Amino acid sequence: MKTQNEFVSDYVIEPERYELHAAPIYNFNFTRRRFFKLMGGGVIIVAVVSHALAQQESGRRGGGRGGGNRPREISAWLHIGEDGTITVFTGKAEVGQNIRTTLTQVVAEELRVPVSAIRLVMADTERVPYDAGTFGSQSTPQMVPQLRRVAAAARESLIELAAEQQKVERDVLVIAGAKIKNSKTSESFGFGQITKGQKFMKTVVDSVTLTPATKWTVAGTPVPKVDGADFVSGKHQYASDVKLPGMLHGKIVRPSSYRAKLASLDTKAAEALPGVTVVHDGDFVGVVAPDSLQAERAAKAVQAQWSSGSQASDAQLFDQLKRGARVTKDTKPELGENGDQKLSATYTIAYIAHAPLEPRAAVAEWKDGKLTAWTGTQRPFGVKAELMQAFGLTDDKVRVIVPDTGAGYGGKHNGEAAIEAARLAKTAGKPVKLVWTREEEFTWAYFRPAGVIDVSATVTREGKITSWEFHNYNSGGSGIRMLYNVPGARTESHNAAGGSPLRQGSYRALAATANHFARESHVDDLARLIKMDPLEFRLKNLTDKRLRAVLEAAAEKFQWGRAKSDEQRGFGIAVGTEKNSCVATCAEVSIDRKSGKVTVVRVTQAFECGAVLNPDGLKNQNEGAIVQGVGGALFEAIRFADGKITNPRFSDYRVPRFSDTPKIEVVLLDLKESTSIGAGETPIVGIAPAIGNAICAATGRRLRSMPMAPDGLKA
Amino acid sequence: MPDIKELQVNGRVMPVEADADRTLLNVLRDDLDLTGTKYGCGEGECGACTVHIDGVAARSCQRKVGNLAGKKITTIEGLSSGGKLHALQQAFWDVGALQCGYCTPGMIMSALSLLKKNPSPSEAEIVRAMDGNICRCGTYGRIVSAISAAAKQIREAK
Numbered sequence: 001m002k003t004q005n006e007f008v009s010d011y012v013i014e015p016e017r018y019e020l021h022a023a024p025i026y027n028f029n030f031t032r033r034r035f036f037k038l039m040g041g042g043v044i045i046v047a048v049v050s051h052a053l054a055q056q057e058s059g060r061r062g063g064g065r066g067g068g069n070r071p072r073e074i075s076a077w078l079h080i081g082e083d084g085t086i087t088v089f090t091g092k093a094e095v096g097q098n099i100r101t102t103l104t105q106v107v108a109e110e111l112r113v114p115v116s117a118i119r120l121v122m123a124d125t126e127r128v129p130y131d132a133g134t135f136g137s138q139s140t141p142q143m144v145p146q147l148r149r150v151a152a153a154a155r156e157s158l159i160e161l162a163a164e165q166q167k168v169e170r171d172v173l174v175i176a177g178a179k180i181k182n183s184k185t186s187e188s189f190g191f192g193q194i195t196k197g198q199k200f201m202k203t204v205v206d207s208v209t210l211t212p213a214t215k216w217t218v219a220g221t222p223v224p225k226v227d228g229a230d231f232v233s234g235k236h237q238y239a240s241d242v243k244l245p246g247m248l249h250g251k252i253v254r255p256s257s258y259r260a261k262l263a264s265l266d267t268k269a270a271e272a273l274p275g276v277t278v279v280h281d282g283d284f285v286g287v288v289a290p291d292s293l294q295a296e297r298a299a300k301a302v303q304a305q306w307s308s309g310s311q312a313s314d315a316q317l318f319d320q321l322k323r324g325a326r327v328t329k330d331t332k333p334e335l336g337e338n339g340d341q342k343l344s345a346t347y348t349i350a351y352i353a354h355a356p357l358e359p360r361a362a363v364a365e366w367k368d369g370k371l372t373a374w375t376g377t378q379r380p381f382g383v384k385a386e387l388m389q390a391f392g393l394t395d396d397k398v399r400v401i402v403p404d405t406g407a408g409y410g411g412k413h414n415g416e417a418a419i420e421a422a423r424l425a426k427t428a429g430k431p432v433k434l435v436w437t438r439e440e441e442f443t444w445a446y447f448r449p450a451g452v453i454d455v456s457a458t459v460t461r462e463g464k465i466t467s468w469e470f471h472n473y474n475s476g477g478s479g480i481r482m483l484y485n486v487p488g489a490r491t492e493s494h495n496a497a498g499g500s501p502l503r504q505g506s507y508r509a510l511a512a513t514a515n516h517f518a519r520e521s522h523v524d525d526l527a528r529l530i531k532m533d534p535l536e537f538r539l540k541n542l543t544d545k546r547l548r549a550v551l552e553a554a555a556e557k558f559q560w561g562r563a564k565s566d567e568q569r570g571f572g573i574a575v576g577t578e579k580n581s582c583v584a585t586c587a588e589v590s591i592d593r594k595s596g597k598v599t600v601v602r603v604t605q606a607f608e609c610g611a612v613l614n615p616d617g618l619k620n621q622n623e624g625a626i627v628q629g630v631g632g633a634l635f636e637a638i639r640f641a642d643g644k645i646t647n648p649r650f651s652d653y654r655v656p657r658f659s660d661t662p663k664i665e666v667v668l669l670d671l672k673e674s675t676s677i678g679a680g681e682t683p684i685v686g687i688a689p690a691i692g693n694a695i696c697a698a699t700g701r702r703l704r705s706m707p708m709a710p711d712g713l714k715a
Numbered sequence: 716m717p718d719i720k721e722l723q724v725n726g727r728v729m730p731v732e733a734d735a736d737r738t739l740l741n742v743l744r745d746d747l748d749l750t751g752t753k754y755g756c757g758e759g760e761c762g763a764c765t766v767h768i769d770g771v772a773a774r775s776c777q778r779k780v781g782n783l784a785g786k787k788i789t790t791i792e793g794l795s796s797g798g799k800l801h802a803l804q805q806a807f808w809d810v811g812a813l814q815c816g817y818c819t820p821g822m823i824m825s826a827l828s829l830l831k832k833n834p835s836p837s838e839a840e841i842v843r844a845m846d847g848n849i850c851r852c853g854t855y856g857r858i859v860s861a862i863s864a865a866a867k868q869i870r871e872a873k
Contacts, residue, residue, distance in 0.1 A: 096815025096852050224811055231816030232804035234751015234791035238817065241750035249745070291745060293737045357755050357763055357817045357851045406753075406817030407852055438756040616811050620854065624814055627853025650760035650849065658842045661855040 032201050035077075039087075042195040043080040043161070045154045046203045047146040049073055074129040076143065078107065078150045080158070084192030086111065086118045088147060091131025092139045093123040093378055094404040095412070097680045098617045099139045101226045105614060106144050109211055109219040110151030113178040113191075115226055123380045123402035133379035135410060135506060137579040137678025140613065144676055152211070153204040162194045213611040213672040220670075222616030227404075238406050239376040240361035240435050247363065248277075250424040250434040251295040253285040253302045254444065257643030258502070260308035270301040278302065279427045286420060288428045292435075311643035312501035318348050321474045321496040322452045333529055340466050341529050344456040347518040348705045349475050350637035351447040351502055355655060358406020359441035364421035365431040370397045373418040376405035383415030390419050391426070409628070410506035410681075411445060442648035447638055448507035449500060451475025453518040457486075459526040463540050472515060474500060479512025479578040479685060484523065484541035502640060508625070509681040512578040513632065513688060517706055520574035520689030525702060534693065535560055535573055542575070546608055550584040551575045553667050554606035558586035567593060569601075570698025574689035578682045581609035585626075585686030587662070589694040596712030600630055600662040600691055607666060607683055610674035622666040622683040629687035631656040635710045654710075719780050724749065725793030735781025739773075740764045742780045743790060751791035751820045755849065762848030763817065765824040766790050772828035791820035794827070802872070803827055806865035807858070814852035822848050826862045835866055 035044050076090045088107055094100040100120055108115045121127050123134075155175050162180045163170040172184050179188040213220060230236040255262070265285060267278040275290040276298040285304055289295035312320055333343045362375035371393060377383045377400075384400045387393065405412065417434055425432040436444070452473040458466045468482050468489035477493030493511070507513075527537035535555050542548055555561075555573065565571050568591055575584040588602040603626050612618055635654045639646045647653045688706060695713070696702050703709065719735050721728050724747060733742045743749045743766070752775055755763030759774040766775045767789040794801040800808070803823050813819045822845070829836060829844040836844065841859050850858065 096817075098814065222811075224808060225813065225816075228808040228813070228816075229800060229804075231813055231819055232807045232823065233795055233800060234749075234820040236816065237750060238753075240754070241744070243745070243748065243750075291734070291737065292741050293734060355851055357761065357815070357849060358753070359755075405815065407815035409851075435754060438758070438761075620811055620814060620857065623856055624853035627855060628851070649758060650756045651758055655849055655851060656853065656855075657849065658846045658855045658859070661842075661853075664856055 035201060036199050039079050039081070041082045041197065041199050043154060043157055043198060044077060044201045045150045045157065046077040046201070047075045047150045048203045048205055049075050049146070075131075076129060076146050076150060078147075078154050080154060080191055080195050082192065082196045082198070084190050084195060086113065086191070087121060088118060088150075089121045089128045090143055090147070091123060091128045091380065092143050093134040093380060093402050095134060095376075095378060095408040096405070097139070097621065098225060098614070099134070099143075100404065101223055101617060102140065102613045103143060103147055104226050105219045105221070105223050106148050107151040109216055110148050111155050112175045115218065115223055117178055124399070125380050125384045125401070126399045130381055133382055133413065135378055135413065137581070137681045140609075140676050140678040144613065148210050149204050149208045152208045153202060156208070157200060157202055158191060158194055161198060161200060162189065165194060219613055220611065221614070223614055224616070237403055238358055238361070239363065239374045239403050240358055240406070240433075242363040242374045242403070242433070244363060244365055244431040247431040247433055248288040248290060248428055249292040249295045250286055250288045250421055250432045251292070251299040252420055252434070252440070253287070253299050253304050254440065255283070255308075256306040257308050258311060259643060260306035263305040263307040265305075266303035269303070270298040273298050273301060277428050279424050281423060284420075284423060286424050288424050288432055308643060313641040314350075314639050317450055317501065318452050320498055320501060321450060323497045340458040340460050341526075342456070342458045343522065343525055343529060344454070345522060345525070345704060347453040347455065347514075347521065349451040349453070349514040349517070350706060351450045351504065352507070352632050352636045353442055353447055353638055353653065354409045354411025354445065354507060355441065355650075355653070356407035356409060356411055359436040359438060360412065360417035360445065361433070361435040362417040362421040363431060363433045364418060364425040366422070366425055370399070371422055372399045372401065373415075373422055374401045374403065375415065375418040376408070377402055377412050377415060377418070378408045378410070379413050382413065383418050386415040386419060387422060391422065409508045410510070413506055414446075416444070438650065439648045442638075442653060443645045446503040446505035448632075449475040449504040449511065450502075451511065451514050453514065455518055455522045457522060457526060459530055461530055463527070463530055463532050463537055465523070465526060465541050470519065472511065472518075475514040476511030478510035479515045479576065482519070483544065483547060483575070483577065484538070485543055486541075502638070508628070509578055509684050512576070512682070512685045513629070514706070516574065516576040516578075516685040517688045517692065520576065520686075521692050521702065521704065524572070524689070524693045524696065528696070533561065538573070538575060546582045547575055547577060547584075549669060550582045550606040550608050553669060554584035554586050554604050557606065557665060557667050558604035560586060565694070565697035567591070567698060570694035570696070572690045572693030572695070572697055574686045574693060576682070576685045578685055579678055581607065581677045581679055581682040583607050583682050583686045585690040587687065587690035587694045589691060589698065591695070591698050591713060596709070596714060598634060598695060598709045598713060600634075600660070603662045603687065603690070604665045604667065605683065605686065606669060607679070608669035608671065609677040609679045609682070611672050611676045612668055612670040613676050615668055615670070618668060618679055619666045621679050623664050625681075625683035626664055626687050627656050627661055629684045630660055630662070630691070632706060633688035633691045633708060635707045637707050637710060719784060722747070722780065722783060722788060723786065724788045725790060731780075733780055735779060737780055738776050739766070739778040739780050739783060739788070740775040743775060749790050749792050753817055753820060755818070755821070760847070760849070761818070761821070762825055763821040765821040765848070767824060767828065770831070772825055791824060794823070801827075802868045803830070803862070803865040806861040806868065810857050810861040810864060812854050812857035812861035814854055818848060818850045822850065822858055826858075826865070829862070830866055830869065834870055836862070838863065
């Protein structure tokens with residue numbers, strides 16, 4: 001049993017389920033000579049973090065080594081070539097969160113150059129330093145300060161070199177507009193004039209003067225996606241678009257259900273097809289062919305029998321997750337001690353799918369015993385480690401290249417497609433592309449964990465919450481902390497006794513969505529119990545300044561309290577925090593009493609993540625999270641029976657569309673004096689409870705299962 | 716089924732050697748290297764593979780190349796001219812109507828089809844016309860704004 005008490009620091013992040021077995025310790029022992037051999041002359045500034053900090057900053061778990069003599073690790077570097085071109089190397093991956101743009105902005109800011117002057121090399125294991133992965137909203141808090149440091153150090157180094165070259169005092173030199181200017185003579189030089197013929201290298205740890213947020217002119221502004229032209233023109237190559245000479249197309253013959261084992265196999269018919277090779281290795285069966293249709297035909301021609309025992313179905317899911325737990329089923333309020341009202345209730349959360357529009361895909365190539373894989377993943381080095389393990393390869397024999405990817409939402413931490421493509425390519429003797437079908441993505445990827453949450457609380461007539469007990473079974477401990485002031489509040493996260501019947505893993509905000517849904521729904525019911533306005537009730541029990549600030553900002557913009565809920569229209573509010581950023585969400589829903597159709601009409605969300613790096617990108621993340629959150633709140637659910645997913649298609653698994661999109665207003669609280677915090681996840685946690693509270697305000701019905709209204713509100 | 720020998724794509728006749736049963740999507744991507752058109756679902760539910768066939772929006776994952784001889788096919792790559800982005804492409808970029816960008820080509824091709832039929836669509840009309848396209852990142856509101864902005868720009872340029 002995993003227990004998390006309410007005093008856990010905001011900075012502690014629930015271990016991402018798929019990081020637990022990952023990451024070999026990986027020290028990049030780049031020598032000066034190797035750096036210049038790789039990149040040519042010029043100026044190289046290397047960001048170095050101590051090992052303990054590297055673990056913390058790269059999101060890696062586990063204690064640092066004790067003692068003062070900690071090894072250092074390279075986390076990023078910046079190169080200014082002899083021609084003045086600026087290239088930054090980082091292990092972070094771009095998956096639609098627009099971190100490429102944000103990181104470019106902070107470098108541009110410190111180097112005093114336009115964003116167009118900078119190129120970022122990301123997520124290529126042979127060209128960038130080790131990085132544990134792009135998850136946990138860590139790219140901004142980790143990589144932003146590191147890149148600011150290297151860029152600021154580069155700026156200072158350029159001045160130093162220019163002063164030497166021009167034989168002037170460094171005080172007379174300033175960098176502005178991508179030029180080094182002599183303030184006395186008004187002469188100016190391009191960076192290339194200074195870096196030409198240089199082999200200057202410097203490492204930075206900290207103690208570099210950084211430009212404060214109040215003085216930012218590039219960071220903190222709404223810079224559009226830096227390489228946006230490539231995306232709107234179809235030019236950008238995702239992993240699934242990569243093509244190599246002689247490349248074949250692969251297809252996997254999938255088991256009949258989860259955990260099924262191969263019982264018998266007949267590949268004759270498939271092998272008789274022109275150009276087809278069948279690959280069989282243990283329970284792995286796949287085919288390669290010159291084109292994807294032929295590969296499909298070959299896979300169908302393979303005669304495979306699979307055996308599996310009987311498995312769980314969604315009908316028994318929640319009983320299974322909670323087996324052996326204390327059960328609190330009473331949802332009727334009762335009188336507790338001291339005349340307090342007591343309310344206990346059980347909430348359930350279904351499995352949902354990430355369903356990134358680009359399914360898992362990889363191109364694998366073997367050349368002279370070395371494997372190169374192009375794939376879409378949030379963990380390039382994790383996938384590299386998986387490939388090394390799967391094929392018994394040493395570190396220098398695997399390279400993983402991650403082109404900017406067609407989204408992940410926490411769903412692309414693993415290298416399944418890369419391993420499969422590599423296995424096929426190994427036998428085929430040619431490069432192989434494998435693109436999972438939508439059905440495969442829905443069936444063989446992993447899901448956001450399902451969960452059962454028991455909550456029991458008491459409240460005084462005056463509106464103070466006096467006790468809080470909260471148990472989450474299976475979906476996890478993220479965002480479980482009780483935000484309101486309740487002495488002795490107890491929150492616990494329990495693993496499911498019998499394990500999860502389906503493969504589960506990370507998802508945007510992890511369990512924080514489930515835990516916020518249960519907490520904010522329950523708190524709303526406590527307010528209702530004593531007939532207090534839900535905003536007033538929350539503020540009465542909340543002292544955290546940041547949370548009060550977002551709550552008040554959202555309520556003000558939404559004009560909370562101006563209109564009253566009625567039978568057709570409801571207003572709901574929720575507040576929360578996760579990954580150290582704060583969110584408050586107000587929702588207006590309309591309900592068609594005849595059909596039971598629920599429409600989310602309007603959402604106002606206030607968000608605070610320290611100093612804002614790109615207000616438009618941040619708004620975009622908030623809007624997207626709200627839309628995605630509407631799906632999980634109202635209608636998304638994976639259905640399964642006997643180890644098979646029964647709705648593995650967009651025609652059966654409903655995701656939010658244009659017509660589901662509310663009018664959205666985002667209010668950003670920009671704290672220039674604070675450090676910048678990640679924002680890819682937290683904006684999703686407020687929408688489900690806000691919608692549930694709005695439905696309850698209109699109908700008096702409390703919906704305690706996510707999704708709340710997959711078929712509308714039944715009479 | 717016999718092979719198909721050529722396709723007319725983006726104003727050019729392109730030689731191909733493809734099994735007539737293959738989908739237009741796969742032939743565009745794998746044989747003609749026009750990878751801007753994306754696979755998203757294979758059942759015509761997401762719109763990522765949208766192209767125009769004889770000026771009409773079509774789901775290329777649902778069309779066999781065998782039936783497309785002599786038809787004029789337009790893909791996202793055929794939209795910009797002389798290195799200049801189409802008004803819709805520019806508007807998507809300016810408005811920030813994308814996150815991962817994977818749905819974007821299909822969105823733009825669907826929007827282009829709408830604007831051909833209706834040069835000044837209302838927001839409700841845009842929503843109705845675009846409801847068959849999925850953006851899993853949830854940028855729908857911005858896409859509506861981008862289409863409105865592009866429509867206005869195209870009208871004013873005339």
